[in-house]
Amino acid sequence: MTLSHLSGSSVVEQQFPLVFAVRDPEGHKGTFGSVGILGGAPGMTGAVILAGRAALKSGVGKTYLALAQTPLPVAYDSNYPELMLHEASGLIESASSMTAWVAGCGLGQAPAALALLRRLFAVRAELPLVLDADALNALAQGEISNTWGKGLVVLTPHPTEAARLLQTDTRTIQSDRAQAAQTLAHRYRAWVVLKGAGTIICSPEGQWQINTTGNVSLATGGTGDVLSGLLGSLLAQGIPAEQAIPAGVWLHGAAADALVSQGKGPIGLTAGELPDAIRDLRNRVSFKENHK
Structure with missing residues (x-):
């Protein structure tokens, strides 16, 4: 078992160069990859848009949204026209042109x-695949x-989703979050990001971090x-999983911390x-x- 508390920026600089x-x-x-994101059924277009904006702002070269709607509800994201919206059935047929996929939002x-x-x-031709929400x-x-x-496959459940996957209840998951993450990782031979206070990141081999x-x-x-x-x-940018996954979780939480420090939360942060x-x-x- 490996336990590493990921907190300060000096830690992530050293661990995830x-x-x-x-x-x-x-x-x-083209250097920085292409990500395809499958989701956005009727009434839930915002989920795939949010995922796409996060991909765009974190540095991927090209972001494609595969919406589970026909026809598309909008031609493009007016705030971020860089996002490329497609009907899912067509984009999936060119799945191998991506360098990673996300599905479920x-x-x-x-x-x-x-x-x-x-x-x-x-x-998907063995491309990295992140599964969330409805896919789980x-x-x-x-x-x-x-x-x-x-x-590579990454599962990103919150505790209730983890409980469904393991056919138990949320209380049991929360009573031993590391064990739950390890069990999921072993069962699905996947990386697991068990979300919540003290998110657990677990490799397919069972090594875990908080x-x-x-x-x-x-x-x-x-x-x-x-x-x-x-x-x-x-x-999608070609960063190995052992760096990309824990660093991504760190960035997500650190972004929320930074916004709260600026008075933009915790109440009402979006x-x-x-x-x-x-x-x-x-x-x-x-x-x-x-620039040290």
């Missing part, structure tokens, strides 16, 4: 949406199975979508405020680390 490295001045949008449980998820499993619920209910093939950034301001709708988009973005703070932190730590 690839996340906070200065960018290659000759880099271009506002996906819903409709049969057509779950068919899209199964199709993504079939064609479908897995827990047996509507889908872990037929996602080889390649993240100590973050606060109660994150207890609001959409913050999990932001985390999923952030994790997908870092993985998920949509996090991506800018995440971008600021990644740039600030990178600048400080490389």
Whole structure:
């Protein structure tokens, strides 16, 4: 068992140098990867938009949103036209053109949406895959199975979702969060991010860490979508999982801490405020680390 308390920026600078490295001045949008995000069923478009904005602001080269709606409810995100919106069925057929995928943010449980998820499993070509929200619920209910093939998979449950996956109750999960994360990691052969106060990050081999950034301001709708988009973005940029996943969790919580320190929370902080703070932190730590 490995236990590492991830808190101050000096820790993440040392543990995750690839996340906070200065960018290659000759880099271009292709250099920094492409992430596809599947979700956004009718009435839940905001979830996939939030995930996309988080991916965009955390540095991925190109962000594609695969919406589980036909036709699309909007042509583009007017605040962030850089996000490329597509009907999911078409984008999934070019799944291998991405460098990572995220699935589940506002996906819903409709049969057509779950068919899209199964199709993504079939064609993702071993690309990193982050599963959240409705994808986890479908897995827990047996509507889908872990037929996602080889390649990195990250599960990001909150305690109630973890309880469904393990067929127990939330109290049991919370009584031994590390054990719950390890059990999930072993069962699904995946990285696990068990969200909540003291988020647990567990590798498929069972090594786990506690993240100590973050606060109660994150207890609001959409913050999990932001985390999923952030994790997908870092993985799409080619950062290895052992750095991208814990550093992403650290950035997500540290962004909330920074906003609260500025008087923007904890009451009333919104998920949509996090991506800018995440971008600021990644740039600030990178600048400080490389200009000592």
